Amino acid sequence: MATSTPHSWLLILCLLSACFVSASSDDTAYANSLLKFKQSLINATMLDDWKEPVVDKLxxxxxxNWTGCLCWNGSFIGLxxxxxxxxxxxxxxxxxxxPLFSLSVMNNNFSGPFPSDINKLGKLRSLYLANNGFSGEIPDGAFSGMKDIKKVVLGNNKFTGRIPVSLLELPRLVDLQLQDNQFGGRIPDFWQKxxxxxxxxxxxxxxxxxxxxxxxxSSFLGKVL
Known part of the structure; x- marks a missing residue:
């Protein structure tokens, strides 16, 4: 049986150290991004632990280690x-x-238009915006390119207009909640199994x-005017 030389152990330690530094560096960058995101929020007192100096690991x-962060096997995966x-x-x-796989801001006081550039977050698997005060029409292409998203939860807002047709482009969509809004027109021909x-x-x-x-x-109560 071959034995490890001191040089091989040194190499292993260096590789492990490099991995740790890389992970820590990533988390520091993620924390700085979250601080920037926090600046766009109002009444963010419950995120008081999002502050500088930022944590080494989220x-x-x-x-x-920061309120509202979702973790899986030691990695940050969402909010x-x-x-x-x-x-x-x-x-x-x-x-x-x-590396945002899930984003939930349900049960808050957000208002104004749907974040029409949400499809820039191409890794999202789930989006929860329910129980806020979002309003207006959602652009038809709002979900274009979001091939991995499975859940879109927008209930109890004030959205108007037609249901965006880009929802038909999402092959993995399994849960779509649009209840208690003001969407009009016909229901698109959804095909997802x-x-x-x-x-x-x-x-x-x-x-x-x-x-x-x-x-x-019960999925269609009050559907008709």
């Missing part, structure tokens, strides 16, 4: 900023360098598409 295994009284703007550009929807209490009209006809009537 995650201690699956435990976040869960729910029920914090937050308002202001979703500054997408400040989030571009983050295993798709669950809630379109209740909007201003939609016309027939329910065949691909969704197997769903419970």
């Amino acid at each position: 995650c201690s295994w699956n435990k976040p 869960r900023l729910e029920g914090m009284g937050l308002a202001g703007k979703i500054d997408v550009d400040s989030l571009l360098d983050l 295993s798709l669950s929807v809630n379109f209740s209490y909007n201003k939609l009209e016309g027939a329910i598409p065949a691909a969704l006809s197997h769903l419970s009537a």
Whole structure:
């Protein structure tokens, strides 16, 4: 059986050290991006631990070192900023360098238009904006290119206009919640297998598409004006 030489152990230690420094450096960069994102928020007192000097690691295994960070196997994977009284703007550009797989700002006080550049966050698997005061039309192309997203939860806002057709481009979409808004027009012909929807209490009209006809009537309550 071959034995390791001191030089090989030294090489292993150097490689491990390099990996640690790289991970720490990444987390420092991520923390600085989060500080920039925080600047676009109003009433962010519940994020008081987001401050300088930034932490070396955002995650201690699956435990976040900063409020609202989501962790998996020691890595930062998303934000869960729910029920914090937050308002202001979703500054997408400040989030571009983050490995963001999930973004939730549900149950806050955000208002104004849908963040139309959300599709710049190409790694997103889930987006939760429900129970805020977002309003206006969502651009048709708002979700273009988001090939990996599975969940889009926009219920209980004040969105108007038609359901954006770019939602039809999402092959992995399994959960779409648009209830309690003011969407109008016909429901697009969704085709995704295993798709669950809630379109209740909007201003939609016309027939329910065949691909969704197997769903419970509770998904379409108050559908017609």
